[in-house]
Amino acid sequence: MRVLVLGAGYAGLTLARTLERxxxxxVELTIVNDSPYHLVQHEVHRAIRHxxxxxxxxxxxxxxxTRAEVVVDRVTDIDRTNQRVHLAEPGTLGYDYCAVCLGATTAYYDIPGLESHAIPLKSLDDAAAIHERYFEACSDGGTVVVGGAGLSGIQVAGELAALRRESDAHTNIVLVEQMNTVAPTFPEPFQRAVRDELLDCGVEIRTETTVESVTASTIETDTGTLEYEMLVWAGGIAGQEAMESNRPTVRADLRLDERTYVVGDAARAVDADGKPVPASAAAAIREARVVAENIAEQVAFERDGDPGDFxxxxxxxxxxxxxxxVSVGDSAVAQVGPSIFCGSAAKAMKATVGAGHxxxxxxxxxxxxxxxxxxxx
Incomplete structure (x- = not known):
C-alpha cells in the first residue's frame, strides 16, 4: 500500500511528517516535490532586501x-481514475491514497502584457530577480508598482520601502489594489493598521484601481496611466498545471474522491461551518493535520478492519x-482576537510564528x- 503526498509546502510537509508517525x-509513504527543499513561503519577501x-x-x-521517500520531480497530471500520478521525468507513481498539496501559482487574469512584464513572488529566484531589477533600474529613482494589496503585496511593498531607505534612493513605491482597501479580506481594524504602517513607510496606496493592460513601461488602469521601472505582481492565485490550472472547491472533508484529498492553497475549501477558508499558511497546516489523521484511519481500516464494518x-x-x-518593512501588524499590535510587539509575534514552524x-x-x-x- 502506498500513500502519496504531492508537494512539500506548509501542507505537504506537515502532512508527511504526521503520516510518518x-x-x-x-505502508509506503512518498512525497513528491519539485525541489529538495521545503520553503518557508511567508518569509520569501525578506530575500528581496537580504x-x-x-x-x-x-x-x-x-x-x-525520517522515513518518507522523497522524489524530486514536477507533477504534471493526476489520473484519479487509475490512481496514478504523472511526473515531468518520464514515469508514473501509483497510489492507494493521495494528498494533493501543490499550492498555487500566480494569477494574471488574462490581462494583456501582465505576465510578460511583471515579476511574481513565489520563489527565492523571484525574490532575487526583484532585488536585481531594483538595483538595475530603480535605485536612482523611478517608480516601482506592486499589484495587489493582499498580505504578499503588502509585504513586498514594505520590503521595497525599507530597501529604498537603506539604499538612500528616491524611488516611488506604489501599491495598487482593485478593492477599496488594503488587506481587503481581513477585519477592518487590521486593514486600518496595515494602511497606517504602509503610509508611514512612504508607500503610495491606490485602491479602487483596476489594472487593464501592461507594456514594458506603462500600466493602463481604469483611473489612468502609470509609468514604471519595475512591476511586481501579487494580485491573486491560480491552480497548478497538474490541476488543470484550477483550484477545485472541496467540502470540509477536503476530498475530491474517496482516495484523493486536496490540501492548502491547491483548493478552495469550505469548512465544517460552511465558511470559505482563506489561502494561508495557518489554514494549510491545520488542514494537513486533519487530513493526515483521516488517511491514517482509512489505511488502518483497509488493512485491519472487518470487511463487514462501515x-x-x-x-x-x-x-x-x-x-x-503581516510584515511591513521594519515593522509589522498583528491581530489577536480583537486586539491590534504594531511595531516591536507584532515583530516579536511574527518571529515566534516563523520560528515555531x-x-x-x-x-x-x-x-x-x-x-x-x-x-x-
Whole structure:
C-alpha cells in the first residue's frame, strides 16, 4: 500500500511528517516535490532586501523527514481514475491514497502584457530577480508598482520601502489594489493598521484601481496611466498545471474522491461551518493535520478492519486561526482576537510564528537564525 503526498509546502510537509508517525512501517509513504527543499513561503519577501535569508528559510527535505521517500520531480497530471500520478521525468507513481498539496501559482487574469512584464513572488529566484531589477533600474529613482494589496503585496511593498531607505534612493513605491482597501479580506481594524504602517513607510496606496493592460513601461488602469521601472505582481492565485490550472472547491472533508484529498492553497475549501477558508499558511497546516489523521484511519481500516464494518467517516476541518500577522518593512501588524499590535510587539509575534514552524519541522538552528533576522529587520 502506498500513500502519496504531492508537494512539500506548509501542507505537504506537515502532512508527511504526521503520516510518518501514524502509518505502519509496511505502508509506503512518498512525497513528491519539485525541489529538495521545503520553503518557508511567508518569509520569501525578506530575500528581496537580504538575499542571505535564503539559507534560513530553506529546509532540506531529507533532514525534515525520517522515513518518507522523497522524489524530486514536477507533477504534471493526476489520473484519479487509475490512481496514478504523472511526473515531468518520464514515469508514473501509483497510489492507494493521495494528498494533493501543490499550492498555487500566480494569477494574471488574462490581462494583456501582465505576465510578460511583471515579476511574481513565489520563489527565492523571484525574490532575487526583484532585488536585481531594483538595483538595475530603480535605485536612482523611478517608480516601482506592486499589484495587489493582499498580505504578499503588502509585504513586498514594505520590503521595497525599507530597501529604498537603506539604499538612500528616491524611488516611488506604489501599491495598487482593485478593492477599496488594503488587506481587503481581513477585519477592518487590521486593514486600518496595515494602511497606517504602509503610509508611514512612504508607500503610495491606490485602491479602487483596476489594472487593464501592461507594456514594458506603462500600466493602463481604469483611473489612468502609470509609468514604471519595475512591476511586481501579487494580485491573486491560480491552480497548478497538474490541476488543470484550477483550484477545485472541496467540502470540509477536503476530498475530491474517496482516495484523493486536496490540501492548502491547491483548493478552495469550505469548512465544517460552511465558511470559505482563506489561502494561508495557518489554514494549510491545520488542514494537513486533519487530513493526515483521516488517511491514517482509512489505511488502518483497509488493512485491519472487518470487511463487514462501515469505513471510518473523515473528520471535518473547521477553520480556526487565532489571528493574523503581516510584515511591513521594519515593522509589522498583528491581530489577536480583537486586539491590534504594531511595531516591536507584532515583530516579536511574527518571529515566534516563523520560528515555531521551523521548530515543528525539525529545523531548530534555522529557527534561531530566523528570530534574529526578524527582530533585527
Amino acid at each position: 501514524r502509518l505502519p512501517d509496511a 538575499p542571505d535569508v535564503a539559507d534560513v528559510i530553506e529546509v532540506p527535505l531529507d533532514e525534515a523527514l 469505513p471510518p467517516r473523515p473528520q471535518p476541518y473547521r477553520f480556526e486561526v487565532p489571528g493574523w500577522i 521551523l521548530t515543528s519541522v525539525g529545523a531548530i538552528s534555522k529557527a534561531v537564525d530566523l528570530v534574529e533576522e526578524e527582530l533585527n529587520a
